[in-house]
Amino acid sequence: MSQVRVRAHFDYNPKDDKLIPCKEAGLSFKKGDILHIVSQEDATWWQARIEGGGRTRAGLIPGKQLQEKREATKVSPVSPESPSTKDKEQKGHRMGGMFSPKSLVRRTRRVKRIVSCGQLAEDTEPEEIVTPYEDVTQYYPKAGVYRPIILIGPPGVGRKTLVQRLMSLRSGHFKTPVTSTSRPKKVTEISGETFAFVARDEMERDINSNRFVDHWEVGGHLYATSMEQIISVVNEGSVGIISPQPQALKQLHVAELKPYVIFIKPPAFERLKQGRTAANAKLCSGGVWSQTFKDDDFREMLHTADKIETSCSHYFDCVLVNEDLQETVEELCHIADRLELEPSWMPSVWLQ
Ligand SMILES: Nc1ncnc2c1ncn2[C@@H]1O[C@H](COP(=O)(O)OP(=O)(O)OP(=O)(O)O)[C@@H](O)[C@H]1O
Numbered sequence: 286m287s288q289v290r291v292r293a294h295f296d297y298n299p300k301d302d303k304l305i306p307c308k309e310a311g312l313s314f315k316k317g318d319i320l321h322i323v324s325q326e327d328a329t330w331w332q333a334r335i336e337g338g339g340r341t342r343a344g345l346i347p348g349k350q351l352q353e354k355r356e357a358t359k360v361s362p363v364s365p366e367s368p369s370t371k372d373k374e375q376k377g378h379r380m381g382g383m384f385s386p387k388s389l390v391r392r393t394r395r396v397k398r399i400v401s402c403g404q405l406a407e408d409t410e411p412e413e414i415v416t417p418y419e420d421v422t423q424y425y426p427k428a429g430v431y432r433p434i435i436l437i438g439p440p441g442v443g444r445k446t447l448v449q450r451l452m453s454l455r456s457g458h459f460k461t462p463v464t465s466t467s468r469p470k471k472v473t474e475i476s477g478e479t480f481a482f483v484a485r486d487e488m489e490r491d492i493n494s495n496r497f498v499d500h501w502e503v504g505g506h507l508y509a510t511s512m513e514q515i516i517s518v519v520n521e522g523s524v525g526i527i528s529p530q531p532q533a534l535k536q537l538h539v540a541e542l543k544p545y546v547i548f549i550k551p552p553a554f555e556r557l558k559q560g561r562t563a564a565n566a567k568l569c570s571g572g573v574w575s576q577t578f579k580d581d582d583f584r585e586m587l588h589t590a591d592k593i594e595t596s597c598s599h600y601f602d603c604v605l606v607n608e609d610l611q612e613t614v615e616e617l618c619h620i621a622d623r624l625e626l627e628p629s630w631m632p633s634v635w636l637q
Pocket residue numbers: 438439440441442443444445446447560561564565566567568569574607608609610611613
């Protein structure tokens with residue numbers, strides 16, 4: 286029997302499929318499910334079962350080529366010069382252009398680059414292709430070497446708070462990488478502990494030469510994280526916790542790091558508003574939590590979460606809805622424990 290396992294990058298319901306020869310023989314699955322491909326004898330209709338779904342029967346699913354063809358006709362391939370592409374990319378500008386329509390088509394990605402004194406320039410990155418199925422293999426944990434955990438989510442969803450809670454629960458075990466910053470050092474701080482203090486012009490040069498995988502600006506000061514800073518946490522034998530911007534995912538989702546990506550998602554509007562209001566939650570601006578959330582802030586958070594999910598879900602290993610803070614922290618600890626003790630799925634190319 287075939288040993289092929291894939292991660293599905295789209296939702297499938299045979300009931301909605303006009304082409305499937307027999308709807309009853311089809312297997313429905315969700316984006317992110319791991320599928321055991323039992324047979325690829327027929328290139329158009331593979332047979333698969335859901336991995337970890339108990340002794341479920343195998344069913345028909347569209348083969349890779351069929352699905353790619355379908356996706357290609359759903360969203361017409363776009364050239365970088367076409368006005369429609371430009372419009373869409375400009376709408377996605379705020380989050381670094383990750384929000385062009387996600388499909389199995391080629392996409393260009395705009396990135397913001399700091400050129401001087403906070404001015405932003407734009408550039409394009411090589412195209413990215415998202416396949417309908419990604420080959421995955423089980424990775425067996427090694428003692429003392431932990432997969433770093435990446436938390437992705439819209440601003441305000443609670444990633445900083447979650448990182449702080451994890452660090453205070455198991456300090457030394459969970460660790461965030463040292464961040465480079467152009468802000469002045471306080472007398473109590475030691476460079477290289479939490480922050481590496483660097484002159485602004487040096488940071489700008491390093492950002493422009495792509496030394497950092499993630500960079501941002503708060504209160505007029507630059508902050509950035511490099512791949513070396515993240516790898517040094519892994520080499521220390523700690524569980525690295527990283528909460529980068531979505532556009533950093535492409536550079537972080539590599540064999541060198543083998544990260545486990547968790548999407549921190551807000552609950553639906555009413556639950557979000559109720560929970561955050563009861564907790565007197567505050568928006569972080571310029572590095573300080575000051576303003577309380579307004580309805581528009583909740584709407585913006587939900588809208589951004591949708592956009593991140595649309596454009597980045599192929600990177601997600603797991604989605605956690607951050608409704609009850611304590612439950613989310615417990616679930617994160619549980620995931621970290623499982624990653625340390627049990628095999629986990631990752632792209633096969635990372636293990637070749
Ligand atoms: N599940 C939750 N229930 C209630 N309040 C929460 C929850 N999670 C986080 N908060 C509160 O929401 C506010 C914003 O959280 P936080 O600053 O951690 O978000 P963030 O995702 O790091 O934001 P940013 O990306 O903008 O830095 C804080 O006041 C925090 O205490």
